[in-house]
Amino acid sequence: MSRKRKQKKTLEELLAEALVPEAEQPYELPENWVWVRLGSVFERINENVMPSLNQKYIGLEHLSKNGGLEGIGKAEGLKSSKTPFKNGDVLYGKLRPYLNKHVAIQFDGVASTDILVFRQKIDELGIFLDKYFGLPYVMEYAMSNSKGINLPRVSPKVMESLPFPLPPLSEQKRIVDRVESLLGKIDEAKELIQEARDSFEQRRAAILDQAFRGELTRTWREQHPDVEPADRLLERIREEKASLETRKGGRRKKATNLPPIDPPYELPQGWKWVRLGEVTVINPGKPRNLEYTDDNICSFVPMAVVDDFTGSISVLEERPFGEVKKGYTYFEENDVLFAKITPCMENGKVAVAKGLTNKFGFGTTEFHIIRCSHLNIHPKLVYHLVRSDFFRKQAKAVMTGAVGQQRVPKHFLESYPFPLPPFDEQEEVVKVVDDLLMHEYETYTTLEIEGHLNSLTQSILTQAFRGELGTHDPTEESALELLKRTLAEQNGLAYESPATEELRVAEQGELYLT
Missing domain, CATH: 3.90.220.20 (DNA methylase specificity domains)
Known part of the structure; x- marks a missing residue:
């Protein structure tokens, strides 16, 4: 007896699965935006392969906290299967999601299985997702839905269900350009702060090196020869x-x-x-x-x-x-x-x-x-x-x-x-080191700016994904049509845009009148 063939889902059914119910929507979007499930506009790569020797490798240690890439590994020596990724994919660390590790990757390679790989179904949406992962809301969502005490993990299924604000295609590009321009200025300021911090770390290292060589308490020893x-x-x-x-x-x-x-x-x-x-x-x-x-x-x-x-x-x-x-x-x-x-x-x-x-x-x-x-x-x-x-x-x-x-x-x-x-000298070493480092901390006031810059970054991202950065054009085609078109193309279904439908109805009306 032959198995009953699985019936293909209609566009309406696919749309119902993709859209986020109003009760679950995090906040109100502009009229021509739409809340969708992340998995409806991104494919999660659910494949593991044994890496080849020449492939580039990305582990959690290569992803920066709060976004970005801080290194690239080599697949040579890896003994277990990894998740392949391509240029344009977005990587997201599912282990310890409070670290908020993610990046829009710009080359091919393989990733640790503790990294989720998302591939865009709509062109140029990858960078948009990478920026979205930087929102406090996304981190809170991942943390509240993760499991494990010392090593919490968020599941792939949970991340595929993440509510994602989908704007019209043209606005996506405007938002990315605007955000990158603003965050670029913040990054320049952070680089200057990091240079100051590196200088501070070098001075602190020098102080501690001198302390444990006894150089900071030389005068004290001369004054206390009988300890x-x-x-x-x-x-x-x-x-x-x-x-x-x-x-x-x-x-x-x-x-x-x-x-x-x-x-x-x-x-x-x-x-x-x-x-x-x-x-x-x-x-x-x-x-x-x-x-x-x-x-x-x-x-x-x-x-x-x-x-x-x-x-x-x-x-x-x-x-x-x-x-x-x-x-x-x-x-x-x-x-x-x-x-x-x-x-x-x-x-x-x-x-x-x-x-x-x-x-x-x-x-x-x-x-x-x-x-x-x-x-x-x-x-x-x-x-x-x-x-x-x-x-x-x-x-x-x-x-x-x-x-x-x-x-x-x-x-x-x-x-x-x-x-x-000696016991009596220990306290003097500690006192001298503490005094010197306290002076360094007090003079290192530029670090206070870093907290303001991080707050400003979050403010920019929050406004961007609410359509409040001056990029919104209410006359553009609704993102709902972009979603319908994408779902239809991915599932081999027919799609008729509102403009085409209006033209067809008009032509039928003219034919009827004649």
Whole structure:
């Protein structure tokens, strides 16, 4: 018995699927615009292929936060299938959509399977979509419909259902030209700010390099020749560590056999090269005897509230203990929080935990915790070390894991050579560094402009997709006809424009009269 042949959908049925119901429309559009589902005007490439050696490769790490391309990879060495893309396609990162990674691509290649590839069904609509992805509304839509806690993803189906404002074809081009002109001026201003920021980063790197060579406290040492050397401090730290292990009732941990430190440079008298793990505790864990009821409030630090410029926690969140006691990282007052995952680590997301409710808190599992205050090591000294440019560069070189989800391993921190100053000198090093960096922050006022520029960008994009940038012409053919024409062409259906229909009716009327 033969199967019943699937009936072809009519243009009216296709149109009903493509249009967004009025109740779901985000805002009111100009009269000759129309709200459509993204999948009706863009084809999502649902194909995976094994890449060839000479192909260009785009992973999430190559897409810039908030749009753009910051690098191109090579397919050589890739062992799994990838999604092919062509010049003119739009790429969108579905992993961690709050990063808002997207770009209108200008060459052929293959992309990570964590990147959605959209191909336009209407000429020149790709650039228009890329600009649309920059709207806060799109990010909020993707985030509210994503799944996963630490690594949220938005599904392809959800993005294909995204409401998309379709203007008439000519207006699309005018909008893109207008937006690119305005955003081009903003980009020029941002480049100047970035140059200033790079200069600041170079000065900060130089300050920290001098600090850990003992050059910033040379005068202080001359004035305090009788301070206890770091050798004695190290002995006390070892004794304290052994005592802590005894008090916990556990066996003393067997020392890891590490090769002797090859000093990168000569230290001042009284300083000593040690392993960071010798004088701190890395990821100490939650105490077994922590007594706290599930409904009591405790401090919580997600990655987003650690400022990668200032290196501080912008706001301490509070959550019930019962929600965070499992599945999150525990830390205590004065612990150093070090982001171990890319790109947060490279960006310098490091902070000292201060002002915690009941002196402890929880945060994302993407933190390494470095505890040192109870061992007579100044937390801010360790903070400046792990946030320094030279530390982060070495950490990046040893990251492990899948592309886009690489992390700094714990043993790197434990074995890292640390130039340990005497106890009394640590506080002076921290004071001098803090004073110098505070002066740099205060004089670096141009960064305040960056927030205004980002707000201006969002304002321009919002106006553009509401038809409020002076590009709207109400006399142009409605975008509804453009949609009908596109659906008809894609599905092999007949389409008759209103003008053609009027002409045909007029001709029939004349024929009738004659």
